[in-house]
Amino acid sequence: MYNSDRTAAILMFVIVLIFAFQFSDIPSSYSRIFPKAVAWALVVLSAILLIQSWVNPRVVEFAETRELKKVGLAILLLFGWMVCISFLGFYLSSVLFFTLLMILVEPSILKLNKLTTSIFIAAVEIGLFYLVFTRALNVPLPKGMIFQ
Amino acid sequence: MNPIVGGIMQVLTPTNLLFMLAGTVGGLIVGALPGLTATMATALIVPFTFTMPPLSGLATLGAIYMAAIYGGAFSAILVNAPGTPSSIGTCFDGYPMAKQGRGQEAIVAATVASVIGGLVGVAALALLAPPLAAIAIKFGPPEYFWVSVFGITIISTLSSKSALKGFIGGCLGMLLSMIGISPVGGDVRFTFGIPAMQGGIELICGLIGLFCIPEVLSLIIQKAEELERLKPRKAQGIIGTTTRQVLKQKVNLLRSSIIGTIVGIMPGAGGSIANLIAYNEAKRASKHPEKFGTGVIDGVIATEAANNATVGGGLIPLLTLGIPGTPTAAVIYGALLIHGLRPGMELFTVHGDITYGFIFSLLIATLMMLVVGLAIGTGLNELLSRLPVRILVPSIVFLSIIGSYAIRNNMADVLIMLAFGAVGYIIRQLEIDSGAVVLGLILGPLAEEGFVQSLLMSKALPVPWTIFFTRPLSILLIALSALSLFWPLISKQKAKRPGREEGLNV
Numbered sequence: 001m002y003n004s005d006r007t008a009a010i011l012m013f014v015i016v017l018i019f020a021f022q023f024s025d026i027p028s029s030y031s032r033i034f035p036k037a038v039a040w041a042l043v044v045l046s047a048i049l050l051i052q053s054w055v056n057p058r059v060v061e062f063a064e065t066r067e068l069k070k071v072g073l074a075i076l077l078l079f080g081w082m083v084c085i086s087f088l089g090f091y092l093s094s095v096l097f098f099t100l101l102m103i104l105v106e107p108s109i110l111k112l113n114k115l116t117t118s119i120f121i122a123a124v125e126i127g128l129f130y131l132v133f134t135r136a137l138n139v140p141l142p143k144g145m146i147f148q
Numbered sequence: 149m150n151p152i153v154g155g156i157m158q159v160l161t162p163t164n165l166l167f168m169l170a171g172t173v174g175g176l177i178v179g180a181l182p183g184l185t186a187t188m189a190t191a192l193i194v195p196f197t198f199t200m201p202p203l204s205g206l207a208t209l210g211a212i213y214m215a216a217i218y219g220g221a222f223s224a225i226l227v228n229a230p231g232t233p234s235s236i237g238t239c240f241d242g243y244p245m246a247k248q249g250r251g252q253e254a255i256v257a258a259t260v261a262s263v264i265g266g267l268v269g270v271a272a273l274a275l276l277a278p279p280l281a282a283i284a285i286k287f288g289p290p291e292y293f294w295v296s297v298f299g300i301t302i303i304s305t306l307s308s309k310s311a312l313k314g315f316i317g318g319c320l321g322m323l324l325s326m327i328g329i330s331p332v333g334g335d336v337r338f339t340f341g342i343p344a345m346q347g348g349i350e351l352i353c354g355l356i357g358l359f360c361i362p363e364v365l366s367l368i369i370q371k372a373e374e375l376e377r378l379k380p381r382k383a384q385g386i387i388g389t390t391t392r393q394v395l396k397q398k399v400n401l402l403r404s405s406i407i408g409t410i411v412g413i414m415p416g417a418g419g420s421i422a423n424l425i426a427y428n429e430a431k432r433a434s435k436h437p438e439k440f441g442t443g444v445i446d447g448v449i450a451t452e453a454a455n456n457a458t459v460g461g462g463l464i465p466l467l468t469l470g471i472p473g474t475p476t477a478a479v480i481y482g483a484l485l486i487h488g489l490r491p492g493m494e495l496f497t498v499h500g501d502i503t504y505g506f507i508f509s510l511l512i513a514t515l516m517m518l519v520v521g522l523a524i525g526t527g528l529n530e531l532l533s534r535l536p537v538r539i540l541v542p543s544i545v546f547l548s549i550i551g552s553y554a555i556r557n558n559m560a561d562v563l564i565m566l567a568f569g570a571v572g573y574i575i576r577q578l579e580i581d582s583g584a585v586v587l588g589l590i591l592g593p594l595a596e597e598g599f600v601q602s603l604l605m606s607k608a609l610p611v612p613w614t615i616f617f618t619r620p621l622s623i624l625l626i627a628l629s630a631l632s633l634f635w636p637l638i639s640k641q642k643a644k645r646p647g648r649e650e651g652l653n654v
Contacts, residue, residue: 005313008578012316019323022338031333033603034596035326042319049312060579067369071573074368078361078545078566085549085559094546101542105368109538121539129550139554142562 004060005053012046070104077101090142091126098122151500158203158501159509167204168509171211172516176524178212179219180231181551185352186216188555190479194486202487203502207509209483213476214266214459214513215520217419221258221452222525226251226532227544229360229551233351234419234455236586237427239359241440241447248443251533255525256390257445258452259518261401264394265453266514268405269412269460274507277464277496280413285469287414289605290616293598294625295414296591299421301632302428303584311636314584317575321588322595324349331593332600344560351420353552353565354589358582360548361569367541387522394449400430401453408454412461418474419455420590424583426454432635460510467491467503 016039023039026032077100084093102118103109109118133139158164171193178189189212197205220231225242238258245254272280287295300322303314327338328348339345394401404426411422430450431440440447462474470491472478481491489495495503532540552565572582606615616622631638 004578008313008316008575008580011574011578012320015320015323019338022340026330026333026335026337028330028333028335030600030604031330031335031337034599035323035337037599038319038322038326038592042316042323045312045316045319049316052312060577070369071365074365075566075570075573078569081545081549082559082562082566085562094549098542098546101545102538105541106536106538118538122542125539125543126546129546133550133554139550140557141550142553142559 002060003053003057005049005058009046009050009053012042012049016042016046074101074104077104085142091130094126095119095122098126151497152504154501155203155503155505156508158505159207159512164204164207164509165512167200167208168211168513169516169520171208172215172513172520173524175212175215176219176222176517176520179216180222180524180528181547185232185476185555186213186234187475187479189213189216190476190483194479194483197483198486202489203505203509205483205487206480206502206506207513209480210459210506210510211513211516213480214456214510215517216476217455217459218259218262218266218452218517218521220455221262221448222255222528225254225258225448226528227360227540228363229544229548230355232419233355233590234423234458235451236355236359236420236583237423237451238448240427240451240583241442241444243363244441244443245445245448246529249533250443251529252386252526253390253445254448255529256387256522257394257448259521259525260391260394261404261449261452262456262521263514263518264401265405265408265456266459266517267511268402268453269409269457270507270510270514271460272409272457273460273463273467273510274504277468280409280461280464283413285465285471286621288619289598289601290619291598291621291625292414293595293602293616294622294629296595296598298625298629298632299425299587299591300595301629302424303581303587304633304636309579309581313578313580317580317582317584318588320575320580321585321590322592323588324354324585325589325592326596331597332604342560344558347556347558349564349568349589350552350555350561351589352555353561354568355586356548356551357565357568358572358586360544361566362573362576362582364541364544364548365569365573367537370537390445393445397446397449399433400446400449403429403433404450404453405457408457409461409464411454412458412474413464418462419458422454422458423451424587424590426450428632432632456514463510467495468493 019035019039023032023036077097081093081097084097087093088096099115099119099122102122109115130141133141175186175189179186190209193209193212197208200208217232217234220235221238221242223229223231224235224238225246228239228243230236230239242254242258245251300318303318304311325348328346329336336346407426407429408419408422411425412418427447427450430446431437434440434446458474462472462477463480465471466477466481468491470481472481484491489499489502535543548565549562552562553559555561575585576582602615603612606612609615617626
């Protein structure tokens, strides 16, 4: 259980603070005036929300720990996918992380025959997208160091 | 021969009709793929139109433009990822409809509404171009500032759970939109020392991240029995029933189409703003605004009619004054110049056959959209609904990565998209509306430019700040903003009055 209003207000204060540290680096007042106005508006609104969180507290249920772990793992996989593109190249890393995400969604596919089918599906889908984007639409896809 | 008749005759040749059909199919596919926009599609095709006769080239570009704006609805409805920024509002009710197994119904509603919106926009272009363009040029920086303020006030209606949190989300979006080079001062700001951030946050990356990734994360943790509900309902004659349902909403259709046309005329605004304003107005006018966001067909109709009406609207200042109303209209401007056509009265007199032919071709393309859209949309809905979640999840992520990368061929955009995805998931847990953050992202640059330019303009005035409050159009926009801001309170008061009950199409 957590107070969503209070957490949101504190998070916004932190964000404004991060932006506020950069205000002094902006030379022209014309580039500074509007962000400052918006930051102040965010501070005032967050302060009202903070007060409201005490006057009229609203608590929200946390997701189950098992679910949170799964979400955390998924976010890690997404960022891992992106990082791997730079090393393994787009296609190889995509087949790898596509399969890993499939396993995360449905762990039962770890059985050998199902896993082989899943890797095959990943490869075929990525191949199809390759044909549509790079050949038909002429849209470049990310490139990596080892494999393109 | 009369230029109107001449133009129509030239469009109706088999070659031109084939070009338009290809343009409609291509535009639809591009629009449906997140990250590929109508502007990108038309820009890619412009070089191929060099060798075509002027009318064939323009008709192809017009068909792509119209279909791409509509195509964005597919991914918005089926995977909660707006294919183009013009379909943001379609996610709000379209995706809940798909989750209830009513994806086909949402697609039919989006198709019919898009066609009607497109036709209204084209009709305005054909009949009212010169007078409407004259109003558009009266908009100066103070008016643009107030237009964006009006846009922001939509949040009070859009965020049904907490207007306060909605405005916080809007401010957060505006703050994020200021990352990069400032529009007036030209300074680099809020890049946190990362050179890749100088280009700012690409709107599409923000959209994909905020709407798509949190949905993927939700799908991952959903239980098997909950996912069963995603299976589409089988219903006979759904196209006919839904079409009748859409056509019954004459006021919603007309209001949204007019909003789309007017917003399209204003340079810099476009479909991304029009669809949200139309959604807001549909919600405000509804007897059951609380049901919006839960899978109400009215919301899909409003957004889709509005965004396709911006196509005709956006071309009004382009053809009459040479001012493109939307980024895609700017690409078409380039195509006009390539073919030696200069916007202005000459376009309607000396080159009348080409201009009226082009307008007529938009009408034909809109009608083609009806057939092609229903066929492709039905197929996609069937395909996605049969796809197991274990394949759907990585496919959406894969498409999100490609979409974010394709805009500027930059891996930093993919990183930004993923970061927005993580933030989107967190703010969803904190009950902050992602739609409000997106609205801030869209309106931030427009508001800042209007605000700072107005300040610069007002330097010569004895009391500088009065420039915001003295111009007639500004006063009108301030009044509209105040009305929009306090509308939830007004509607609460109205709801307290007895004897107000009417059905809603859910």
